[in-house]
Amino acid sequence: MSFKTPDQAQALFGAALELLTRREHSRRELRDKLAGKFPDADFEALFARLAELNYQSDRRFAEVFARSRVQRGQGPLRIRRDLQQRGIGNQLIESALEQAEADWFALAAEQLQRKFRTPINAALSREQQLKERARRQRHLAYRGFPADAISWALEAAY
Numbered sequence: 001m002s003f004k005t006p007d008q009a010q011a012l013f014g015a016a017l018e019l020l021t022r023r024e025h026s027r028r029e030l031r032d033k034l035a036g037k038f039p040d041a042d043f044e045a046l047f048a049r050l051a052e053l054n055y056q057s058d059r060r061f062a063e064v065f066a067r068s069r070v071q072r073g074q075g076p077l078r079i080r081r082d083l084q085q086r087g088i089g090n091q092l093i094e095s096a097l098e099q100a101e102a103d104w105f106a107l108a109a110e111q112l113q114r115k116f117r118t119p120i121n122a123a124l125s126r127e128q129q130l131k132e133r134a135r136r137q138r139h140l141a142y143r144g145f146p147a148d149a150i151s152w153a154l155e156a157a158y
Contacts, residue, residue, distance in 0.1 A: 078144020
């Protein structure tokens with residue numbers, strides 16, 4: 001690491017370890033969090049050392065992240081976007097989504113049932129029914145489900 005003293009390099013490594021003991025981080029997240037405190041740091045050397053010790057892995061981060069988001073009821077589109085924002089490449093994202101082994105259609109239906117416990121009331125006017133259906137579609141779209149899973153969930157629920 002290109003520091004003036006070994007103590008500075010050790011401080012950077014210690015700060016990185018402190019962050020990684022709390023939860024997994026992507027390389028981009030670590031760099032962003034540490035850059036303010038260590039602006040002149042050699043992050044490539046840090047990441048090489050962390051990878052050598054298996055303390056930081058973008059693959060592991062993506063898998064853990066995707067699994068946790070599936071458990072929260074989020075869809076693949078939202079998970080993909082969130083991983084991209086954290087600096088994860090498309091290949092790792094696809095691998096992480098496959099590892100999650102989620103049934104996106106069933107998960108969409110489950111989220112719909114959890115949020116809206118009752119079917120759309122048939123006593124409502126046609127316009128009100130369409131508005132309620134659109135509201136439910138927006139909810140699932142916001143959670144990151146693709147259009148085919150949303151349509152399937154709406155049809156399966158009612």
